[in-house]
Amino acid sequence: MKTIRFGIIGCGLMGREFASAAARWMHLTDTKARPEIIGVCDKNEALMGWFTTHLPSVTQTTTDFRDLLANPEIDAIYCAVPHVLHADIYPQIVAAGKHLLGEKPFGMDRAQNEAIDAAIAARPDVLVRCSSEMPYFPGAQKVIDFVRSGAVGNVLEVEAAFLHSSDINPDKVINWKRDVNVNGAYGCMGDLGMHVCHVPLRLGWRPDRVHASLVKQITQRPDGKGGMAPCETWDNATITGNVPSENGNFPLVLKTWRIAPGESNTWSLRVLGMNGSAFFTTKSPRQWQFMQYEAGGRQTWQVEDLGYQSLFGSITGGIFEFGFADAIQQMWAAFVDELAGGDAGGFHCATPSEARAHHNILTAALASGTSGQVVPVDYAR
Template structure:
């Protein structure tokens, strides 16, 4: 994301220097800081972690023995495997309060489930997600399924009182999104969307700088997620290129969230939107090798106007590209 400005910031504005007293404070999005240590964890986990005797890392750092968190994965595709890989490396973190482990996986495809047999901690292999929702020994779920399955699964998980991390978008269309949001609001579940970009150090610093006001009056904002995987026209079709499984939103419902997340966190909410959408690759090989129509958008540029908070009543330009 880039912002153009036309007013020079004050001489002392900007990011904290290495000698600033607040250099160890957690990054802040709006008014809520990211938790450090045990802050923000459920009370029972916090109490159990605090009760554990400390250990000493080889560097001499005093560590707290981490509390295991048992994870059930629904959707054994790419993102489900990515989560298993991340959990496998988690022990490299120093003094983290929890230790996640994948203990269950659900997917209708046997081959997809079988990949998880290499993960020693996985004990449950199911062809349906319902057993994972009914399993009280599972602490949290990771839901990584195609868009058309989001509504039923996300609502059922909320109704079951399960805490979960789920893939974007929360619903294949606006109606589904409203139903999911209502179910979550009416439950005790702790729910978050899986969107990692705003948590990267570079994105955090960019956010902090923009939020500080150091940019002055905003002339325009450009936010882009440049991707190239779909340029290979021989790549087989997948669910993301079909309206029935991805939704009419197309690429903006997938990669588009990476483009929109930081600007929306900064409060840059469009008053008007003009969308220029392309279906660049119109056909891809199907399962039998024959060409299948791609009926979703695979490239998008959104031209937006955003009310200025520092130079009213002007509206600045914002471009989202993916």
Template sequence: MSKKIIRFGVIGCGLMGKEFASAAARWCHLNVDFEPKIVAVCDANPEAAKWFQEKVPSVVKATTDYKELLADPEIDAIYCAVPHNLHTQIYVDIIRAGKHLLGEKPFGIDKEANQIIVDEVAKHPDVLVRCSSEFPFYPGAYRLGQWIREGRFGTIMEVEAGFWHSSDLDPRKAINWKRRISTNGEYGCMGDLGMHVMHMPLRFGWKPSNVRSLLTKVVKERPDHTGNLVPCETWDNAILACEVKTEDQQFPMILSTKRIAPGHANTWFLRVTGTDFSAEFSTKNPKQIASLPYTPGSEQAWHITDVPYQSGYSTITGGIFEFGFSDSILQMWAAFCDEIVNRDAMQQPFRCATPEEALASHEVFTAALESERTGQTVTLSGRD
């Protein structure tokens, strides 16, 4: 099979940059006719790029100046994973340079910064810009999305979506950039985790019309690099009670993002309750999806099904094997590359998160901050 090669540069050589490189190395796992090749990397710390130079044979350039990647005609697309305060300038420069962009959430440190990125996207319609969000590509989540598209749920009564982990449960963990407003922004855990939570609801038109938030700082101080305790400025956990109003339905939706959720290593979940059908999926039990079909007068019984390995793109792996986080990253990258090559003729219908969805998430998080300050339910702009 002749494959279309997409030449990538990576800006930000930390954990997620390495995850992308590992996914690219497993591309033979997929049955597709396109392939990413990482040819250049950039990080402000030269030491961070050494891993790529040692582990990724296709890398021919490493630099501390990201503009060198943008000026290189041998690079088609960029994956960018940098702190939130750097998003606006770097993302805008990538888009202006005509490079396709898959950027990390939240696409700007705040709503104003995000709007600058969205405005630049509108000026360059030929450049594909998407936001990283891999969890909807788990087979169980992907199937739940298919059920939503098929309209199985009847009248939706309630939706709950969340992303919980416990990496910050230990108060001895040193403070980092995500605990500082100057680098992470006021959103705190919402900016860091919220796009994952909102990706699928927004994709299906479930944009909140109002928000009442409960935001908490669980660990208020952490040691710095010298061991002295310094303030944690950002929110650890957030619960957002929202109301969704579509053309034909109205229902409550609970969105939650938690950095401190004891017992949860990395749990993403979505639950949809309807009059005809209900379903839920959680990465806590990644092999299973639960569903409850209902017809009036019949018994009510949850069905627990082991879902096969298959996600959006077919692989060499048989259905009896288990799917994991690295597989979801591989599937997300496949969706991004598929859209670069085939645009509206993608091999499957689920796209990566769009700039418009990132903008909608900023509107929700900004309203959540206002709700926290006022103690009131906040109506989103342009909504009833």
């Protein structure tokens, strides 16, 4: 089996998730290649100790990401750093000839995303993808396959949502996602937008105009030093877009909420159509719901238990449940499969063009949310 050697830039939560997925690659069956993490980088040296303790393959640690890029033994990079650093680091990774799986949103704003795109265009030999793991849940794949089969018919409405609840606590210490200079003016849309845009964009549903309702409920939080700091970014965003269709336009509703009472980390996708409808939520990870309708017939939702049905085969028995760590590993399997010349199991990771389109949507949504107007989405770049 081919080995693809990785470096990690950013040794926080998601860096550790990738390391865990790579360490248990034996969980997967019939893969063309496997990842091996040989280098890690973080400004906080203490974070790298976890990697050197748990991964004997790591031979390089550094606080300067350029050291990883200069290492000829490294084939690809996973980069998980705050949004403000994307436009600086991502182009350097690509220019160095390293394949890249980068965290969303691929730039803090549209201008930064354009700079990243320019670097990608200059190196067509480098594979670049954007992290988005939730569509790899089996139930999500069932909804996607249902739509692709034509079972939906004329679409009535699509809703995609990613909901958190932890920020409902006003005493939660502030983090960088509340700093507009680090997170960007998109606020919650920047960090969660690719999660809700990935599948609609993959299925060809591009809104031509949007209206956004943006909510800033908590204006300041504890700074962790005994004082208070301003919360500069949006808590919640509900975007309603109009998707052109030859069979009649339909609304696309995108929800990115950090204050969603009772929700822990819920991703959902609902597609309603004249002939069929489908729904999946990570709150019920082993199930999906669907309805198939004929004129004059009954309208009955069906619920199917899926168990463990992954895009890339695994040793887990089909009776068991699929979870977040599995979705992360499936996403990585798709990326590694592409690097090895495969088709990513028929569902590749989010592409730079999809990241670009989602920036166009979020740019229009931000303008709409601050003006109160319906704003056209400009895809002309």
